[in-house]
Amino acid sequence: xxxxxxxxxxxxxxxxxxxxxxxxxxxxxxxxxxxxxxxxxxxxxxxxxxxxxxxxxxxxxxxxxxxxxxxxxxxxxxxxxxxxxxxxxxxxxxxxxxxxxxxxxxxxxxxxxxxxxxxxxxxxxxxxxxxxxxxxxxxxxxxxxxxxxxxxxxxxxxxxxxxxxxxxxxxxxxxxxxxxxxxxxxxxxxxxxxxxxxxxxxxxxxxxxxxxxxxxxxxxxxxxxxxxxxxxxxxxxxxxxxxxxxxxxxxxxxxxxxxxxxxxxxxxxxxxxxxxxxxxxxxxxxxxxxxxxxxxxxxxxxxxxxxxxxxxxxxxxxxxxxxxxxxxx
Numbered sequence: 001x002x003x004x005x006x007x008x009x010x011x012x013x014x015x016x017x018x019x020x021x022x023x024x025x026x027x028x029x030x031x032x033x034x035x036x037x038x039x040x041x042x043x044x045x046x047x048x049x050x051x052x053x054x055x056x057x058x059x060x061x062x063x064x065x066x067x068x069x070x071x072x073x074x075x076x077x078x079x080x081x082x083x084x085x086x087x088x089x090x091x092x093x094x095x096x097x098x099x100x101x102x103x104x105x106x107x108x109x110x111x112x113x114x115x116x117x118x119x120x121x122x123x124x125x126x127x128x129x130x131x132x133x134x135x136x137x138x139x140x141x142x143x144x145x146x147x148x149x150x151x152x153x154x155x156x157x158x159x160x161x162x163x164x165x166x167x168x169x170x171x172x173x174x175x176x177x178x179x180x181x182x183x184x185x186x187x188x189x190x191x192x193x194x195x196x197x198x199x200x201x202x203x204x205x206x207x208x209x210x211x212x213x214x215x216x217x218x219x220x221x222x223x224x225x226x227x228x229x230x231x232x233x234x235x236x237x238x239x240x241x242x243x244x245x246x247x248x249x250x251x252x253x254x255x256x257x258x259x260x261x262x263x264x265x266x267x268x269x270x271x272x273x274x275x276x277x278x279x280x281x282x283x284x285x286x287x288x289x290x291x292x293x294x295x296x297x298x299x300x301x302x303x304x305x306x307x308x309x310x311x312x313x314x315x316x317x318x319x320x321x322x323x324x325x326x327x328x329x
Contacts, residue, residue, distance in 0.1 A: 117213035117220040117280070125211050126203060129222050133200040133278050135329075136286055137192060142184035142328035145191055148177045149320040152294075158312035164258075164304060171257045172316065184328045193242040193291055193322060200241075200289075201276065207237030219281040228272045241276055242291040245269050245318065250297050259305050260314065266300035289324040 120128055136143065151169050156162055182188045192200050201224075209225040229236050231247055238244040250267045272294050279288035299314040 116215075117222050118215055120213065122211070123205055125213055125222065126205060126208070126224070129211065129224060129276075129278055130199075130201045130203060132222075132280060132284060132286060133276075133289060136289070136324070136327065137188055137198060137200055139329055140185050140187060141182075141286070142186070142326070143182055143188070143192075143324050144326040145180040145182070145322065145324050146177050147179075147320065147322045149318055151316060152319050153315070153317035155315040156312045157314075158310055161304065161310045161312040161314075164306055164310065167306060168258045168304075168314075168316075171259070172254060192324065194239060195243055202240040203237065203276075204240075207240060216279065219279060219287060222278045222280070224276045224278075226271075226274045226276070228270070228274075230270050231268055232271055238271060238274070238293070242274075242293060242322070244271060244274075244293050245295045245297065245320070250299065254297060254316070255299065255302065258314075260299060260302040261305075262299045262302040266302070268298045270296040270298070272296070285329060286327050287325075288327075291322045293320045294318075295320070 115128075117125060117128055135141070151172065154165055154168060156165065156168075180191055182191050189198055190196055194200075203224060203226075207226060209227055211222065211224045213220055213222045224241075226237055226241065229238060232238045232244050233246075247264065247267050247269055250269060251262070251264055255262050255267075274293045275291070277290045277292075278286065281287050295318050297314075297316040297318065299316075302312060302314045304310050304312065304314070
C-alpha cells in the first residue's frame with residue numbers, strides 16, 4: 001500500500017514540474033523570409049541530403065525531373081581522383097571496310113624479263129635477245145651442237161671448168177653434219193658461236209636489219225636479221241654473233257681443197273641474208289638456238305689443177321646452218 005502511494009506521489013510531482021517549465025519558457029521556430037540573405041537562401045534551396053551510403057542526392061529541377069549530370073573532368077585538382085567515364089549508350093559503329101581495289105587485268109611486268117618478247121621491240125627486244133642467249137654460256141648449260149654447210153650454187157666462167165663442178169663440190173663439202181655435245185657445267189666458249197668469246201651475242205641496233213618476236217606454242221621465237229657485209233672483219237657485226245667465212249678461210253681452207261691457187265687480192269666474201277633465231281619457253285629459258293650464214297665466195301683468175309691447169313673465175317654460194325638443242329640448265 002505504501003509503495004502505491006509513493007508511485008502516485010511521484011507522478012503528481014512530475015506533472016507539476018512540467019507545468020512550471022511551460023510557464024517559464026516560450027518555444028518558437030523561425031523560418032527565413034524571401035527577403036533574407038541570398039546566400040542563405042541558396043544553401044537552403046541547394047540543401048542535399050546524404051543517403052546512408054554517403055553519396056549526395058542531386059536536387060530536382062522545377063518540373064521535378066532530375067537534371068542531367070554534366071560530364072565530369074577526368075581528374076579533379078583537389079582530390080586527384082579520376083572519375084569513371086560516362087558509359088556510352090551504344091558501341092560506336094565500326095567503320096565500313098574499305099572497298100577492295102579493282103583486280104588488275106594483268107600482273108605488273110617485272111624487269112628483264114618478266115615481259116614477254118612479243119611485247120618488246122627495237123632496242124628492248126635486242127637487249128632481251130642478247131641477255132637470254134648469253135645465259136647459255138654464263139650459266140654453263142649443256143647442249144647439242146649440229147652444224148651443216150651446203151653448196152647452194154657453183155659458177156665457173158670457163159666452160160672447160162664445168163667438168164670440174166662435181167669435183168669442186170666433193171672437195172669442198174661432204175654435206176654431213178658436224179655434231180658436238182657439251183655437258184652441263186662445262187665451258188662452251190669455244191663451241192657456241194662466236195668461238196672463243198664469253199658471250200653468244202653482243203649485237204647492237206647498228207648491226208641488224210630488223211628484229212622480231214612471235215609466240216610459238218607456249219613459248220616465243222625471236223629472230224634477228226643481220227646486215228649484209230663484204231669481207232667481214234673481227235670488228236664487224238658477224239663477229240658479235242656468229243662464226244663466219246672470211247678471206248683467210250678462202251685462201252687457206254677452201255681454195256686448197258679444190259686445188260686452186262688464187263691471189264689474196266682476187267678473193268672476196270659476201271655475206272647476205274644471215275640471221276640468228278632464238279626460241280624460249282614460257283619462262284624465258286632457252287630451248288633452241290640457230291644461226292644461218294649465207295655467203296658467196298668469189299675467186300677471180302683462180303688456177304685449178306686437175307690433170308691440166310684451168311684458169312677460171314669461181315663463185316661458190318654456201319649456206320652454213322648451226323643448230324643448238326637439248327639445253328640443260
